[in-house]
Amino acid sequence: MTDLTPREIVSELDRFIIGQNDAKRAVAVALRNRWRRKQLSDDLREEVYPKNILMIGPTGVGKTEISRRLAKLARAPFLKVEATKFTEVGYVGRDVEQIVRDLVDSAIAMTREHMREDVKANAYKAAEDRVIEAIAGEDAREGTREMFRKKLKSGELDDTIIELDLADNSNPMSMFEMPGQPGGGQMGMMNLGDLFGKAMGGRTVKRKLTVSESYEVLIGEEADKLLDDETVTRAALDAVEQNGIVFLDEIDKVCARSDARGGDVSREGVQRDLLPLIEGTTVSTKHGAVKTDHILFIASGAFHIAKPSDLLPELQGRLPIRVELRALTEEDFVRILTETDNALTLQYTALMGTEEVAVSFTKDGIAALAKIAADVNQSVENIGARRLYTVMERVFEELSFTAPDRSGEAIIVNAEFVETNLGALSKSTDISRYVL
Numbered sequence: 001m002t003d004l005t006p007r008e009i010v011s012e013l014d015r016f017i018i019g020q021n022d023a024k025r026a027v028a029v030a031l032r033n034r035w036r037r038k039q040l041s042d043d044l045r046e047e048v049y050p051k052n053i054l055m056i057g058p059t060g061v062g063k064t065e066i067s068r069r070l071a072k073l074a075r076a077p078f079l080k081v082e083a084t085k086f087t088e089v090g091y092v093g094r095d096v097e098q099i100v101r102d103l104v105d106s107a108i109a110m111t112r113e114h115m116r117e118d119v120k121a122n123a124y125k126a127a128e129d130r131v132i133e134a135i136a137g138e139d140a141r142e143g144t145r146e147m148f149r150k151k152l153k154s155g156e157l158d159d160t161i162i163e164l165d166l167a168d169n170s171n172p173m174s175m176f177e178m179p180g181q182p183g184g185g186q187m188g189m190m191n192l193g194d195l196f197g198k199a200m201g202g203r204t205v206k207r208k209l210t211v212s213e214s215y216e217v218l219i220g221e222e223a224d225k226l227l228d229d230e231t232v233t234r235a236a237l238d239a240v241e242q243n244g245i246v247f248l249d250e251i252d253k254v255c256a257r258s259d260a261r262g263g264d265v266s267r268e269g270v271q272r273d274l275l276p277l278i279e280g281t282t283v284s285t286k287h288g289a290v291k292t293d294h295i296l297f298i299a300s301g302a303f304h305i306a307k308p309s310d311l312l313p314e315l316q317g318r319l320p321i322r323v324e325l326r327a328l329t330e331e332d333f334v335r336i337l338t339e340t341d342n343a344l345t346l347q348y349t350a351l352m353g354t355e356e357v358a359v360s361f362t363k364d365g366i367a368a369l370a371k372i373a374a375d376v377n378q379s380v381e382n383i384g385a386r387r388l389y390t391v392m393e394r395v396f397e398e399l400s401f402t403a404p405d406r407s408g409e410a411i412i413v414n415a416e417f418v419e420t421n422l423g424a425l426s427k428s429t430d431i432s433r434y435v436l
């Protein structure tokens, strides 16, 4: 849960997504509303439901990206699923509940990852306390402890032998990466299971170790105490219920149109099946029951043919916030190539840098890339910013292959470079259809 304000959320999203301000504002408000809800009294809190969002816009303009970045920012469990998946042959109504099960699985992985990060710092601190206690004795005064803590940090005590009570079993455990040590540098990976088993419960044994050796063992024990499966699962279920975000793509493709017949029954069926999830129901998963009431749903579609008003009325009511995302222009492409934190120009420069090839882009080079992407989008098919990926890959094709032989060289990506590498290609619709 983040306490960022809507303005701060938008400015975080601005780092990765160009334009689409309405959509950014809508998701920022949705996230802030979760924080607001958290501040309420228990009984009122249960009454406040998320206002789900319907994103309307062509493909490749940032709908998924905004939602995914939002989830990351909020450390929220996130799942993207295509509504059309449920129109497939062999589909049975209850399958939509799989959405929640998948969300739980991804939440467990995410929660474990986050807890592992948190645990590293805490476990390190706890291990330090235990080492100090072993050296200074249980009843040592604060001043004495602090003195030892300083010595410990400077590495002075690394070779001191201490006696510790350690867990006495040897269940195999997972590999765990440890932070750096005082005086000992980076310890890298170690297999805790080889050393000791679960730190909780069980018997303990006394062991004599040097301080530097003991760190590995103690951090392992402390981390394990904090990271048992049950704690992770419980936290993950809670995260799904309170913070989960489901991105429901292609919702327009499950609309029954008044002028069409045939497949419409199953499409409308999918909407009917989705409805309880969005309205709030309880889904049983192998990790426990999950209430979907407060999960945020972001539905999305191009709505080229069907209109939002073609959705089931109940579903329309559950997607009260409508935002339109616009098609991206050549100018947007220039900005996407240069202004975002993860811009493709940065990525290619870094990748080539690993081969000691220094790539740089000139303004006219960027303009040429953006123009080709926009032209191909217009002449072949508009796939939005995704076109930049295919264009860039093509421009760099030759260099990507030969880079290891060209270490030490400087490559300037200017208009001429772009023209040489794909000028002819982009002018032929027939060819660019296949390669760009």
Ligand SMILES: Nc1ncnc2c1ncn2[C@@H]1O[C@H](COP(=O)(O)OP(=O)(O)OP(=O)(O)O)[C@@H](O)[C@H]1O
Pocket (backbone or CB within 6 Å): 016, 017, 018, 019, 020, 058, 059, 060, 061, 062, 063, 064, 065, 066, 249, 250, 300, 328, 336, 340, 384, 385, 386
């Ligand atoms: N406005 C934008 N700014 C920066 N990058 C963008 C923008 N729009 C799209 N992209 C990039 O293009 C790719 C595709 O975008 P995204 O997955 O958000 O498409 P989408 O709108 O969800 O389309 P679809 O509904 O077809 O999945 C992503 O890698 C994303 O980073």
